[in-house]
Each structure stands twice: as structure tokens, then as C-alpha cells.
Amino acid sequence: xxxxxxxxxxxxxxxxxxxxxxxxxxxxxxxxGASTTFVRSAGMIENxxxxxxxxxxxxxxxxxxxxxxxxxxxxxxxxxxxxxxTDGSFRVQMVPDMWxxxxxxxxxxxxxxxxxxxxxxxxxxxxxxGCPSGHGLSGLAQMSVSGFxxxxxxxxxxxxxxxxxYGRATR
Amino acid sequence: xxxxxxxxxxxxFGFLLQxxxxxxxxxxLGALRLMDMTIVKFMLSxxxxxxxxxxxxxxxxxxxxxxxxxxxxxxxIGGLLFGLGWGIVGYCPGTSAGALGEGRLDALWAILGMLxxxxxxxxxxxxxKETVYTWGNFGKITLPDALGVNHWIVLAVLAAxxxxxxxxxxxxxx
Numbered sequence: 001x002x003x004x005x006x007x008x009x010x011x012x013x014x015x016x017x018x019x020x021x022x023x024x025x026x027x028x029x030x031x032x033g034a035s036t037t038f039v040r041s042a043g044m045i046e047n048x049x050x051x052x053x054x055x056x057x058x059x060x061x062x063x064x065x066x067x068x069x070x071x072x073x074x075x076x077x078x079x080x081x082x083x084x085x086t087d088g089s090f091r092v093q094m095v096p097d098m099w100x101x102x103x104x105x106x107x108x109x110x111x112x113x114x115x116x117x118x119x120x121x122x123x124x125x126x127x128x129x130g131c132p133s134g135h136g137l138s139g140l141a142q143m144s145v146s147g148f149x150x151x152x153x154x155x156x157x158x159x160x161x162x163x164x165x166y167g168r169a170t171r
Numbered sequence: 172x173x174x175x176x177x178x179x180x181x182x183x184f185g186f187l188l189q190x191x192x193x194x195x196x197x198x199x200l201g202a203l204r205l206m207d208m209t210i211v212k213f214m215l216s217x218x219x220x221x222x223x224x225x226x227x228x229x230x231x232x233x234x235x236x237x238x239x240x241x242x243x244x245x246x247x248i249g250g251l252l253f254g255l256g257w258g259i260v261g262y263c264p265g266t267s268a269g270a271l272g273e274g275r276l277d278a279l280w281a282i283l284g285m286l287x288x289x290x291x292x293x294x295x296x297x298x299x300k301e302t303v304y305t306w307g308n309f310g311k312i313t314l315p316d317a318l319g320v321n322h323w324i325v326l327a328v329l330a331a332x333x334x335x336x337x338x339x340x341x342x343x344x345x
Contacts, residue, residue: 011337013191014213018220020183025225025234028176032184034265038289046290058296068177073268075181076188080272083189092274096196096261111280117260118267118284119291124252126292127299129239131253131264136214139239141221143314143325146241150250155203157254162203165258 006087021141030068031142033134035125037073040064102166128153185269188213194269196261196277203258208345215333222326238313244306245299260284 024030043064046053054064084090094107103109125131128150130139136154139147188194193210201207228234257263262270262281270278314329315322 007192008187008190010191010193010209010212011216013187013193014216015220017184017187017191017213018217018224020180020187021217021221022224022228024176024180026228028173028180029234030173030177030180031237032180032265034263034268035285035289038264038285039293042286042289042293045286054293056293056297057300058293066174068173071174071177072181072184073265075178075183076185076265076268077181077272078178079182079185079187080189080194080269081185082182083186084273087190089189089192090274092276094276096200096275096277098197098200099261107277110277114260114262114277114280115284115287117256117258118262118281118286119256119288121253121256121260122264122285122288123292124249124254124256125264126249126289127245127303128249128253129242129245132214133263133265135239135250137217137221138237140218141225142236142238143222143322143329144236144238144241145309145312145314145317146239146246148314149241149243149246150253153247153250154254154257157251158203158257159205159254161255161258162200163258166200166204 007089018141021137028068030072031134031138032072033069033130033138034073034076035122035131035134036062037070038122039126040067040070124157184265185272188266188269189273194262194266194273195275196270199257199261199263199266206345208340211340212337215337219330219333222330226322226326236313238311240308240310241312242304242306242308244303244308248303256288 021032024032040062043054043059047064095105095110099110128135129146132154135147135150140151191213192198193213198207198209202210225234229236260281262278264285267278267281315325318325
């Protein structure tokens, strides 16, 4: 970490994002979430390859077009870009530091793990009915029983997985 | 207009995620390895504020809840699978987009994998619908509904619990 980085307190950033979540529900009637966008995007890609591919029950539940959440996810890319450019924390990097320390700096193993983990992660998120945004943040803010169950399982699965990847943590 | 709101909300959310430093792989794995609880601090702060705001506005009749079904089969199996993948990829769907924005290009592989996972799910859904989805289905319920207790009481207890968790984390220096 360079000394020029000036992160905000996660409490402040988190609380402000809570205000944002409430404003979004009030103004647009939309709760924050992200993983449905991956379904829509995958469906849109498959539809251009062959419309027959998306003639299946799950895709038929969704209007396969750009919607509020799709632009929300695009906005996250832009917002993170702006924030990181304004405080010098933007950094082009193919392999994260923690990964390098454990598995080395070669980009290929990291790419394979990110790809495979992404498949498993979103498969699970869709089965669970949402991701840490939809179930975790929006679900827990509404005190939905599904949110508590899913968020607990996200962290239990994640802690076990991280332990398998890294072994016992040494600080 | 809804689309514009989506973009603006995303930009502000991405900005806050980045400023709170919760996007990167090292922070996600830091939490899962119980070494750095930055993302938990961010999430619980978000939840405490949003919980109060949403229930206040709901009592005023200004907003409606939008609950996801509680079905123990898919919630638990899907949740654990998500966690397993999360520990490998180190990004969740929202943070993969944000990590890409701050230059972490390995998030591109994550996003491609996530699109693949979504596609795989869509094509296996018919088989899941008849099996996993039927296990332990309670419909759209909140914790106050399930307990039969006034929602402000449950909310106050949860908020106190979250603050205690955060205090514990701070005491441990995580």
C-alpha cells in the first residue's frame, strides 16, 4: 500500500451506502442486487447465438434486456474507476497480492481459479436466489429469513473454501 | 428513467465500495480467512442504516418490501456453493464489477466464469425445480413474521447484535 492512499472508514462508506439503498427503494422502488444481471447477460449472449437456447424455463422468467440492475452493475464499474482514480488507488493488476504470496505471480493459475470460482459462485448464488448484495444487504435490511440463511451459508462456505485454499491463517 | 436511476445508483455504490476498500480480492479473502473484517464492517453498517430506513418508510406507507422466498433447500445448498466459489474467485458478482473498475483485471476472468455459471444454472434449472426447490419452502417471510414479534423489537435486537459483532471485531483488531 502506498502512503498516498486515503481510504474512507468502512463504517462511513457502509452507512452512506445504506442511505443510498434506502433512497433507491424510495425513488426507483429498486433493492440493490447484482447476480440477476449475469443471468440476463448470459441469456442475451445465448439469444444472439441461437434463440432456441433461451427457450428454457429459467430464461423465460426474465425479460432478457438491459434493465435497472444491468445499468446498476455497469455503474459500479464506473463509480469504482472514478473513486480509485481520484485517490491514486487505481492499479492495473492481473494477480492480487495475497494470491501472489501463496501461489506465485503467474497470471494463468489465477485466471483459471477466477473463472472456475466464478462459475461455482454464480451457480450457487442463483440457486440460493441472490448474492451478497441481494440476499446479504437487501435481504438482511428487510429482515428476510432467506437473507439470514443465505448470508450465513455464504460465509460458512467461504470460510471453509478460503481455509482449503490457504490453510490456517497466520497473522 | 428507471434505467438512469440504475446507472446513477451504481456509480455512487461503486464509488462507496471502492472508498471503503471492500472490492479487492485481498479484502474478500481477508474476511474469509478471518484476518481483516473490512467487508463485514461495510456490510453491517449498510444493513443497520438500511434496515431502519426501509422499515420507517414502510410504516409510513412509502415503500414496499421485496422479499426473496425462504426455501431452505436452495438457500442452504446454493449459499454454501456460492461460498465455496467465493473463496476461490475472491469476488462476488457486485464486487467483480467494482474490482474491474479499479484496475484488477483478474476480475474479467471472474466475470466470464460468472456468466458461464449463470448459463449453466439456467440450463439445469428444470431439474432443480422438481427437487431442491421443493425442500423446506416457507415462502416470502421476514424474521418478525416468523417470530410473531413486532418488527421494531426484532430490528432493535438485531441492530444491537450487529453493534456487538462490530465491537468484538474492533477489540480483536480485525
